[in-house]
Amino acid sequence: MRFANILRLRLRSLFSRNKVDQELEEELRYHLDRQIEAEIAAGRTREQARYAALRSIDGVEQRKEECRDMRGLNVIENILRDFRYAIRQLRKNPGFACATIFVLALGTSAAVAILGFVDAALIKPLPYSDQSRLVAVFESSPGNARSIVSYLDFTDWKNLNKVFSSIDAFAMNGGFTLNTDTGAEKVPGTRVSSGFFHTLGVTPILGRDFNPDEDSPTGARTVIISYTVWQRRFGARQDVLGQTVTLNEAPSIIIGVLPRDFHFAPYGGAEFWGTLRSSDACEQQRGCHNLM
């Protein structure tokens, strides 16, 4: 209640300035008149009384100014005046103004860029559920503290794992060749183990996630597409599920569409997500490190 009242007064001081000033004028005049009356009552002539009263007040305009100060009006007015002054000065001196604005713009954009990076890398949480329990696992060897792993090592880790709720991998050698009506096209994407999205805590908004057997050599070749691709290549149609696309010369069935806000930094613009195949050439050699 009190704060509402204070706010009302402040706004009134700011926006109905004329009225506030008039009231101030009237208030001070009332005081002056009473003072004159008092002086007359004390036995002075009208002229003397008026003079004495004015002297005792010592500058009506000054008093008004002090009252405005107290209402916090002058602060705002002075700021506006300074602002106008600054604009005038800058217009008088365009070269200096341009240099100043340029330097300010440069400084501001540098700060924004740095903040943007820090915000994305350090401040914002990862866009996955339970992000505090997600870790990246690497292989280490003398001279190479963080190395990616081969498919066979990955399957061994997965089978022997007692530490993590789940281990999944994505291929570092991503990218597909997509056969389209107009010919073959390179499209961004990668292959992942079947539990990949489940481990990240991401559920497709349309269709389903990979089945556990879909990264085995005998499993059906299936593919999950990104939201953008669904919108752009498939016109956001519901019947996109079950359609067949030819990726790297192998027909694959589209089984799901990822949420719009899904983002996986190592494959930022990935359009197609296929599954790992133990039958692929690299996947059969323990020395072929291609997974993370």
Add this chain to the structure above:
Amino acid sequence: MLLSVTEERVFLSKPTDLIQGTLDLLILKTIALQPMHGWAIAQRIRQMSGEVLQVGQGALYPALHKLEQNGWIRSEWLVSDNNRRAKYYTLTKAGRKVLEQETAQWERLAAAISLIVRAV
């Protein structure tokens, strides 16, 4: 100087923090009984202080406007005793609380100062 003492009268003019605080207290106390306009407040302070304290306009009105902005007093235009419109100030609930605090504060301060001044 904030306090000018002439012929055993204390004239409150240019307020500094200490005197301003004291003047606030005097104003709050004066209007605690009934709504008053600025002129009457100055007169009442003069009478109550035994003609010693004279509140100049230059201190009174800024103080009133500040107290109003703080939400401690409220103003309204009423017809005064000489049949003219005058701005009357009333103590608000928050103002009453401040008055109590300031009174206690003043009593502590006055007691402390007199302890020092009267020490032999």
